[in-house]
Amino acid sequence: MLLLLPTFLFLSLLPTSALRATETDKSAKQAKPLVLLIRELRNEDGDLVPIREEIRQVLNYFERELRVRFEIRRYPWIRLLNNARNGEGIVFGLSKNRERLAIFHFSEAIYANYVWLVTRSDASFVFNNMQDLRGKTVGVVRGASYGDEFDSLRNVLFQVEEDVSSHGARLKKLLNKRMDVMVFGDRRSQPEQVEQLLIRLLRNETSQVETAIEQSFKVLPKPLLIDDLHFAAMSPQYDAWIQKLNLAILAGRKSGEINRLLLRDK
Structure with a gap:
């Protein structure tokens, strides 16, 4: 006969690490998503081309490290930059130039x-x-x-x-x-x-x-x-997030995880 344990008793029997993972997943799902702006790519028929799988995996890595959920919004470059200037979200994959450095706060380089x-x-x-x-x-x-x-x-x-x-x-x-x-x-x-x-x-x-x-x-x-590509956003609205992203980038660089994900389709 299968005995059903009360929820509180079942959770008390789980390892502490499992409890932390459960709480982290739950809090990440409940937290307000972080808006991420990514350049769109369209085919000749005007249909939106999906984000490539290796980039998806890199974004998943940052979601796990930051315990956050991204809300991805894709725009053509000009509209994307205008929306970022208005504080809509954080840009993924932006290179530096003099004009942008005067406007945006850049993260560490994600990849070249x-x-x-x-x-x-x-x-x-x-x-x-x-x-x-x-x-x-x-x-x-x-x-x-x-x-x-x-x-x-x-x-x-x-x-x-x-x-x-x-x-x-x-x-x-x-x-x-x-x-x-x-x-x-x-x-x-x-x-x-x-x-x-x-x-x-x-x-x-x-x-x-x-x-x-x-x-x-x-x-x-x-x-x-x-050209190095970065996360970038209006400062100081997203300064705290850029700092958190920097920690995740440096950790991924040290472990080789980001490079491993990018090389998946080579």
Whole structure:
């Protein structure tokens, strides 16, 4: 015969660690969620592309460490930054530049982002510095920043073609010669890995991808820059949260957990 113990007696028999975990999970679920602003990515049909699994796992790590639940809101870059300036939430994955440093309080770096230059296979060129972009049309995501030097030279040394975040749409504009080179940011450190990633993303966004398209673009060997990505928010409204995030970032860096999660799909 199965005996049902009273709740208080059952809990008293649990190990202290189990009780703490139960209380933590319960309090995290009941606590007010922390609003996290993330750049949206859409496919050619305008549908929102899901957040990549490795990034989801990193966000889960921070939720566990901070004992908080994120309320994720996704916007295009310009709207996202405007909403962050108005104190709506904390931005995930923001790089630093002079303008942003004057407005936002940044966390420690979460991980490094490599900003790559993608060209047509028959129109590649040697890139060593910004001067090699002279006279070219460079495709960028509307509202994105690619460092102070790049931002100061846009539409001066080279022209920019601002467009939506859809990788498929941007690659097709490149192949249709509406731009000479496309800027693409990712944490992968090898151009061959980035080429394979772009092919996978293109296949996910488009039901039919011709082999000729897959073979008609090239990632240049040297990245435009290596950019650290951070949490960022209006100060002082979110200062306490930024401090807590810093502790979680440093712990994840020391244990290797953040890097392990990011490498899951490589």
